[in-house]
Amino acid sequence: MNVIQKKSRPRVKNEEAILNAAEEVFSELGFAGATTSLIAKRAGIPKANLHYYFPTKETLYQAILGKILSIWLHAAETFDDCDDPADALGRYIRAKMEISRSHPLGSKIWAQEIMHGAPHIQGSLETTLRDWTESRVKIIQRWVAEKKIDAIDPHYLLYMIWATTQHYADFEHQIGVLNEGRALSDEKYEDAMETVTRIIVQGIGVSGG
Amino acid sequence: MNVIQKKSRPRVKNEEAILNAAEEVFSELGFAGATTSLIAKRAGIPKANLHYYFPTKETLYQAILGKILSIWLHAAETFDDCDDPADALGRYIRAKMEISRSHPLGSKIWAQEIMHGAPHIQGSLETTLRDWTESRVKIIQRWVAEKKIDAIDPHYLLYMIWATTQHYADFEHQIGVLNEGRALSDEKYEDAMETVTRIIVQGIGVSGG
DNA sequence: GTCTATACACTGATAGAC
DNA sequence: GTCTATCAGTGTATAGAC
Numbered sequence: 001m002n003v004i005q006k007k008s009r010p011r012v013k014n015e016e017a018i019l020n021a022a023e024e025v026f027s028e029l030g031f032a033g034a035t036t037s038l039i040a041k042r043a044g045i046p047k048a049n050l051h052y053y054f055p056t057k058e059t060l061y062q063a064i065l066g067k068i069l070s071i072w073l074h075a076a077e078t079f080d081d082c083d084d085p086a087d088a089l090g091r092y093i094r095a096k097m098e099i100s101r102s103h104p105l106g107s108k109i110w111a112q113e114i115m116h117g118a119p120h121i122q123g124s125l126e127t128t129l130r131d132w133t134e135s136r137v138k139i140i141q142r143w144v145a146e147k148k149i150d151a152i153d154p155h156y157l158l159y160m161i162w163a164t165t166q167h168y169a170d171f172e173h174q175i176g177v178l179n180e181g182r183a184l185s186d187e188k189y190e191d192a193m194e195t196v197t198r199i200i201v202q203g204i205g206v207s208g209g
Numbered sequence: 210m211n212v213i214q215k216k217s218r219p220r221v222k223n224e225e226a227i228l229n230a231a232e233e234v235f236s237e238l239g240f241a242g243a244t245t246s247l248i249a250k251r252a253g254i255p256k257a258n259l260h261y262y263f264p265t266k267e268t269l270y271q272a273i274l275g276k277i278l279s280i281w282l283h284a285a286e287t288f289d290d291c292d293d294p295a296d297a298l299g300r301y302i303r304a305k306m307e308i309s310r311s312h313p314l315g316s317k318i319w320a321q322e323i324m325h326g327a328p329h330i331q332g333s334l335e336t337t338l339r340d341w342t343e344s345r346v347k348i349i350q351r352w353v354a355e356k357k358i359d360a361i362d363p364h365y366l367l368y369m370i371w372a373t374t375q376h377y378a379d380f381e382h383q384i385g386v387l388n389e390g391r392a393l394s395d396e397k398y399e400d401a402m403e404t405v406t407r408i409i410v411q412g413i414g415v416s417g418g
Numbered sequence: 419g420t421c422t423a424t425a426c427a428c429t430g431a432t433a434g435a436c
Numbered sequence: 437g438t439c440t441a442t443c444a445g446t447g448t449a450t451a452g453a454c
Contacts, residue, residue: 010419028325032242035447046421051449108324114383115317116237125386133387155387156404163376164369171372174323177334178342178364195365203412219437245430255439260431 015053017043019067022060027105030112031061031120058120065113065121068106069128075099076132085143086206090197093161097193100169107169133158150205157204164196224262226252228276231269236314239321240270240329267329274322274330277315278337284308285341294352295415299406302370306402309378316378342367359414366413373405 021042025034036057040047054060075095082088100107118125133155140154168175168189176183184192230251234243245266249256263269284304291297309316327334342364349363377384377398385392393401 008419014419030239030241030321030325032239036449037447047448048421048423048450049419052419052421055449057448111379112239112321112324114380115321116239117382118386125383129383130387150407152404152408153400156401157408159376159380159384159401160369160373160405160408163372163380167368167372170320171323171368173326174334174338175368177327178339191362192365192368195361196369198359199361199366199369199412200408201412202414203408203410205411217437223437244428246428256430257432257439257441258437261437261439264431266430 011053014043014045014049017045018050018053018060019063023064023067023105023109026061026064027108027112031057031116036060061120064106064109065124068103068110069121069124071099071103071106072110073128073132079136079139083139085140085148085204086201088139089161089201089206093165093197093200094193096161096165097168097189097196100165100167101189104169104172107166111166111170148207152204157200161200164200168192220262223252223254223258226254227259227262227269228272232273232276232314232318235270235273236317236321240266240325245269270329273315273318274333277312277319278330278333280308280312280315281319282337282341288345288348292348294349294357294413295410297348298370298410298415302374302406302409303402305370305374306377306398306405309374309376310398313378313381316375320375320379357416361413366409370409373409377401 018039021039022034024042025039028034029038034057036050037047039060040050043050050060054063075092075098078091078095079088081091113119113121136158137154140149140157143149144151144154168184172183179188227248230248231243233251234248237243238247243266245259246256248269249259252259259269263272284301284307287300287304288297290300322328322330345367346363349358349366352358353360353363377393381392388397
């Protein structure tokens, strides 16, 4: 037997069930609207048990935000693998679109948190996000200097990419309504990815490849 | 004296104060997080008085959503004044960006409502928004048929315009953090409008003018 | 680790005096 | 029209038996 115990089976299983349920409920109802009793119910455990694993609603919410940020940062790496604008941006846009498809709930929670003034993640914004952004701004500025793309302020390009890709997660309900009430099929989603990539790449005047 | 009385002065004044305060509070805390007592406090009246004008939190919220929709529809008209793609889209993007600048709170409330699955405005989505969208889709399809723009599905273009323009309202906090902690100046905002317009117009391959 | 019972705070909404 | 006092309901969180 190890002195340092592995986390017990029920703990791992329960924490996972709680986190999944919490992601659903927070995205549907917001932080204030979410109730611990509803989260517990969806996780299939009594409310008191939830508070045993996560003492407060706040700690549970922080855990969810941390998970989202780590996914987001992982996708961000796709920016670094290549120095060709069309290729680097194409990969990045695709990575972000795929996250919107696979983790729409996390994207919604993040969006709501920002809209409310980021009361729980101000620190991450001012450090992680700011640093990441400024380093990529420099890359794009180099592309401009090398006349690989049109002369634009990189910030507005990044905002456009974030906005457009996240829209497919955050506004999936509206998109569904405008798609005859159904979610986009895989084929249509692929089409959307290609269209988005093409408009942006062509829009910044990428030359050569 | 008229038989049909004009609305009394205090009623008009109070309703306006309540609506303004409610817009603030709903955008900051969401529907569930907003409390009638906080809205009343910001409007400078006792809570019971708020319930005199708006019987329930729900009626107040509906009033706000109605206001937002009417502003939104007004901007939508800019699409109709011209049949030249660059001109029509340019005007529409500018109108939407100006709404994001002047009414960011309404945009945030709308976004949250959609993210939560549109529980209070499903009807408007399925009628007003769907009709408006389909009529504009037809216009854009005609541009494609006439080879005025590249062959794209108009839906993805519209989503991109909505996402990008509304991002400046919904994510203004994040944009501020990435702009040395300050809101964008009028000059920078103008720059953003021009960049957004240019990328999209050039991105869909507008030919001629 | 699990769960019942409950403390305590706060919410939306109303009654009723002014 | 305005406002104080208050109610019924619900929320987070915990105590303590098992």
